[in-house]
Amino acid sequence: MAYVITDRCAGVRDGACREVCPKxxxxxxxxxxxxxxxxxxxxxxxxxxxxxxxxxHEDDLVGAEGVFAQVNRAFFGR
Incomplete structure (x- = not known):
């Protein structure tokens, strides 16, 4: 996995990230x-x-943020 979305997104969900994602x-x-x-x-x-x-980036997650790599993977059954 390359990038991970953390809980700072919760409640905001601006959507700008989705608009620029080429994939x-x-x-x-x-x-x-x-x-x-x-x-x-x-x-x-x-x-x-x-x-x-x-x-x-997954490699840059600090402390408790590491759980969000698992959250992202789990959503896709990975």
Whole structure:
């Protein structure tokens, strides 16, 4: 997986990330958006577009944010 959406997205769900994603790999999971780890091409366009800084590379997740890599994978059954 390249990028992960954290809980900073919950309640905001601006959608700008979805608009710029060239692979349409960002999906609505109800409370927040999630990134399909198999479809993401690691371009980073969504990171720049997110108004709340909710998207980070999996390798850059700190502390409790690490759980969101699992949340994103689990949504897609991976």
């Amino acid at each position: 349409d790999c960002i999906h609505d999971a109800g409370a927040q958006f999630v990134i399909d780890p198999e479809e993401c091409i690691d371009c980073g366009a969504c990171v720049v577009a997110c108004p709340v800084g909710a998207i980070a």
